[in-house]
Amino acid sequence: MNPPLLSIITPVFNSKEFIHLCIQNVVQQNCSSLEHIIVDGGSTDGTVEIIRDLAKEYSHIRWISEKDKGQSDAMNKGIELANGSVIGFLNADDYYEPEVLNRVCELFQTLPKNSFAVANCRIWQTEDSFHLNEPKDLRFISLVKKKSVHPYNPVAYFYHKALHKKAGLYDINDHYSMDIDFILRVVRKAHCYYFNEIWGNMRFLPGSKTFEDNQQGQAIKRLKDVLKKHWDLAPFWIKWKYNITPYIHKLTGNLFHERE
Structure with a gap:
């Protein structure tokens, strides 16, 4: 069985500092069943020139540069352009572990249609310290009631493009939590799989959008x-199940205690 075509989508705007490293990180994956779609929002800092030069060197790169309505809009444009049956998102300042993309292609040869695959992600808080995001429980109730850890960054999850027909696209009015919003929609529609492996790295450092948003509370x-x-x-029925389960556990616990 041939591996699926994997579409890695990078939304970017004025990220000259990281875009070269981002593109090279994908190149160094040595994945033959791959396209890298870069959606630039009209950068003016030299980002476009770097993308243009590297696209001449690597045929798997496809790119556009035009004004958009924010990151979610850029992500949706990338999805529309994607030829692959499997999608992954790589922000310009994040990066994959070695051989991750080949691993993902291998996994998606065996996963059923409409699958969503998640692994661990290192969240770098300084240049030499990180904490590990391990989203082991992908059940809707666990995620929405904060009993579980959400996948923290798209660098550590991949899914079938067809899921967008069931769960919709990213909310263009949401510029910060669009991925969590999408995940909460998709886990109710998809076959969800957690792999206890490290796939991605996110830089949670001063200057990044997520860091600054967190600092501002x-x-x-x-x-x-x-x-x-x-x-x-x-x-x-989901609310009922969530609300009734603690009482069932309490009742059965009391029954067992009485029998003892």
Whole structure:
């Protein structure tokens, strides 16, 4: 069986410092079943010139540069351009572990249609220290009620492009928590798999959008708003199951205790 074509999408805007490293990180994966789609939002700092030069050197790179409505809009443009049946997102300042893309192609040869595959991600807080994001429990209730850790960054998850027909695209009005919003939609539609491997690295450093949003105290509020929205929209049976389960556990625990 031939490996699926993998479309790696990089939305970027004025990221001259990292775009060369990002492109080379994909090149160094040595993955033959790959296209790298770079969606630039009209950068003015030299980012476009770097993309243009490297695209001449590497035939797997496809790119556009035009004004957009933000990161989610750029991500959706990349999805529309993607020829691959499997999608991954790589922000310009993040990077994959060696051989991850070949590993993903191998896995998706065996996973069923409409699969969402997640692994661990290193969150670098300084140049030499990190904590490990391990999103082991991908059940909707666990994620929306904060009993589990969400996949923290798209660098560590991949999924079938066809899932967008079931779960929709990224919300262009959401410029920060669009990935969590998408995940909460997709876990109810997809076959979800967690692999206890390290696939990606995220730089959570001063100057990055996520870092600055967190420093300003907005990140937690955004997360709470997204979780509340999805809980409010959840079907009745999901809410019922969540609310009744603790009472069942309490009742059965008491019964077992009485028998002892």
